[in-house]
Amino acid sequence: xxxxxxxVVKHLRPAKYLVCKKINGVVDKLGELQxxxxxHERLTAEFPKVYSELIKDSDKxxxxxxxxxxYLEVKKSIVEKILEECILCERRCGVNRxxxxxxxxxxxxxxxVSSYFLHMGEETQLxxxxxxxxxxxxxxxxxxTRL
Numbered sequence: 581x582x583x584x585x586x587x588v589v590k591h592l593r594p595a596k597y598l599v600c601k602k603i604n605g606v607v608d609k610l611g612e613l614q615x616x617x618x619x620h621e622r623l624t625a626e627f628p629k630v631y632s633e634l635i636k637d638s639d640k641x642x643x644x645x646x647x648x649x650x651y652l653e654v655k656k657s658i659v660e661k662i663l664e665e666c667i668l669c670e671r672r673c674g675v676n677r678x679x680x681x682x683x684x685x686x687x688x689x690x691x692x693v694s695s696y697f698l699h700m701g702e703e704t705q706l707x708x709x710x711x712x713x714x715x716x717x718x719x720x721x722x723x724x725t726r727l
Contacts, residue, residue: 584596593635594634594635596631597652599627599630599631599634600627600650600651600652600655601644601646601650601651601652602630602634602644602646602650602651603623603626603627603630603646603650603651604646604647604648604649604650605619605623605648605649605650605651605653605654606648607619607648607649608648608649609649610649610654610657612661613658613661613662616654616657616658616661617658619654620651620654620655620658623651623654624651626651627651660678663676663677663678663689664676664677664678666683668683669685671683671684671685673685677689686715687714687715691714692714692715693712693713693714693715694713694714694715695712695713696710696711696712696713697710697711698710698711699711
């Protein structure tokens, strides 16, 4: 079921985030969130073709980045724009977490890890998996440090 990941571990295929760095966004500057989401949608449609061509290539080690803004940078920009007027949870408090303002959840731009462990849960296809819990529950859970 996880043949792709097995191939990445064995260096037979590149990690998909590296493939994202090969897809040119064909823009020099990113605008508002809605514009960036449209660019992301277009690049998302290109990804399967680029990935397929890359894994057919005999030299799978060439995952060098393209010049200019690439697909991975577009993804990063989306996250930054969301954090500038935070809408990550249902509370949509709108604070600018990029500038260090703390949201209703008690979290600023730096995520705090509450716990992490190797999860041996019930989904056999995903065993083992890494599990990370972040502090700062947006619904005032026990992990919030501001209570």
